[in-house]
Amino acid sequence: MSDCSAVEVICAKRDGRALTPAEIAWFIEGYTAGAIPDEQASALLMAIYFREMQSDELATWTQAMIDSGERLDLSGLDRPTVDKHSTGGVGDKVSLVLAPLLAACGAAVPQLSGRGLGHTGGTLDKLEAIAGWRAALSNAEILSQLADVGAVICAAGAGLAPADRRIYALRDVTGTVPSIPLIASSIMSKKIAEGTGALALDVKVGSGAFMKTHAAARMLAEAMVSLGEAHGVRTAALLTRMDTVLGLTAGNALEVRESVETLAGGGPADLVEVTLALAREMVELAGLDADPAEVLATGAAMDSWRAMIAAQGGDPDADLPQARVVETINAPADGALGHLDALAVGIAAWRLGAGRARKEDPVSPTAGVVCRAAEGDAVRAGEPLLELHTDDESLLPGALAALEGGFEIVAEAGPKKPLVLDRVTAGGRA
Numbered sequence: 001m002s003d004c005s006a007v008e009v010i011c012a013k014r015d016g017r018a019l020t021p022a023e024i025a026w027f028i029e030g031y032t033a034g035a036i037p038d039e040q041a042s043a044l045l046m047a048i049y050f051r052e053m054q055s056d057e058l059a060t061w062t063q064a065m066i067d068s069g070e071r072l073d074l075s076g077l078d079r080p081t082v083d084k085h086s087t088g089g090v091g092d093k094v095s096l097v098l099a100p101l102l103a104a105c106g107a108a109v110p111q112l113s114g115r116g117l118g119h120t121g122g123t124l125d126k127l128e129a130i131a132g133w134r135a136a137l138s139n140a141e142i143l144s145q146l147a148d149v150g151a152v153i154c155a156a157g158a159g160l161a162p163a164d165r166r167i168y169a170l171r172d173v174t175g176t177v178p179s180i181p182l183i184a185s186s187i188m189s190k191k192i193a194e195g196t197g198a199l200a201l202d203v204k205v206g207s208g209a210f211m212k213t214h215a216a217a218r219m220l221a222e223a224m225v226s227l228g229e230a231h232g233v234r235t236a237a238l239l240t241r242m243d244t245v246l247g248l249t250a251g252n253a254l255e256v257r258e259s260v261e262t263l264a265g266g267g268p269a270d271l272v273e274v275t276l277a278l279a280r281e282m283v284e285l286a287g288l289d290a291d292p293a294e295v296l297a298t299g300a301a302m303d304s305w306r307a308m309i310a311a312q313g314g315d316p317d318a319d320l321p322q323a324r325v326v327e328t329i330n331a332p333a334d335g336a337l338g339h340l341d342a343l344a345v346g347i348a349a350w351r352l353g354a355g356r357a358r359k360e361d362p363v364s365p366t367a368g369v370v371c372r373a374a375e376g377d378a379v380r381a382g383e384p385l386l387e388l389h390t391d392d393e394s395l396l397p398g399a400l401a402a403l404e405g406g407f408e409i410v411a412e413a414g415p416k417k418p419l420v421l422d423r424v425t426a427g428g429r430a
């Protein structure tokens with residue numbers, strides 16, 4: 001379509017009209033090819049941010065993003081394929097446990113992942129804390145690892161949904177990231193293009209998540225589930241709590257260590273609970289007959305983890321790097337940890353070096369925060385509450401400032417809050 005006018009498309013969306021399939025295809029193709037400039041794309045994204053999209057319009061937009069690149073063909077594998085995607089949180093290392101666990105349950109897990117930005121960590125950044133581990137794989141390597149090991153976590157190649165790569169980078173600098181249609185199309189275009197047959201979504205809700213309210217998270221989950229199903233990907237979503245850290249660590253090597261503890265049968269109860277809830281969804285979506293809790297207990301998931309890491313050049317037995325400096329924050333009073341804010345911990349970990357401000361920045365494998373208590377735990381005045389890990393002492397003041405007001409000691413712990421808040425499945429499926 002060469003006869004669309006960018007200004008007319010922007011004005012149409014600004015005034016609340018749904019874009020036509022021709023306008024959408026013209027925009028996505030033109031922006032991906034560099035024919036539409038950033039300022040006009042920014043204006044359209046901002047108009048979408050305010051005016052949103054109708055469901056047909058969103059489906060067409062997502063299809064155009066998928067069509068901007070290749071779609072992997074995993075149909076030759078002899079196991080059902082199933083993946084999981086999280087909308088991002090603090091301490092969210094679930095993927096590291098879930099991919100090998102599902103492989104041990106009999107699935108092939110093609111987890112094509114991204115890097116962290118801002119206060120949320122990225123799965124690839126975490127795994128790169130392991131000596132020798134390699135994120136970049138060719139399509140042939142992905143396929144052979146899925147056949148041999150049953151799980152791969154690697155970087156999504158440049159060929160998958162290239163429109164999203166450009167649009168996401170622009171959203172990041174134009175204040176248009178937290179938009180339900182833009183998040184839904186971004187996530188689902190990549191997951192559909194990756195070729196998985198089924199997908200479980202972990203839609204995080206709370207201070208540490210993009211979606212701060214249950215209602216917004218549910219709308220996002222519903223949009224993604226219907227996009228997946230419309231493209232033949234069996235999709236279900238859990239809404240899970242992200243107003244406090246998941247597990248007890250936020251930071252790359254720190255989270256790998258905690259994941260390995262979980263694969264070994266230990267690990268914090270909240271991490272185990274969210275992982276198993278998602279694993280059960282994945283087993284069901286993939287049509288497998290396995291109990292993930294039993295499989296975890298046998299140690300088979302740990303065997304799959306070791307094989308997955310080794311297949312990508314990593315040494316599963318290598319010591320993980322440790323920070324040079326550890327600063328401790330002690331509990332200011334006796335009582336219980338009433339609240340530990342996810343966003344405060346995420347920003348502290350980020351400022352210590354665990355995350356990046358711009359996508360080309362390096363991350364520190366060792367930096368992060370260790371929580372010595374979780375919400376609800378009893379604490380005693382003067383005993384360690386949080387540890388700040390970094391290789392650069394000059395980063396400590398910024399992290400300490402982020403944590404000011406980020407936790408509360410109360411006389412008595414309140415009732416335990418549920419972790420899994422809601423479930424969204426396609427109409428007609430239980």
Ligand code: URA
Nearest residue numbers: 087182183184186187
């Ligand atoms: N993750 C994505 O891949 N895209 C978004 O828009 C938000 C989170």
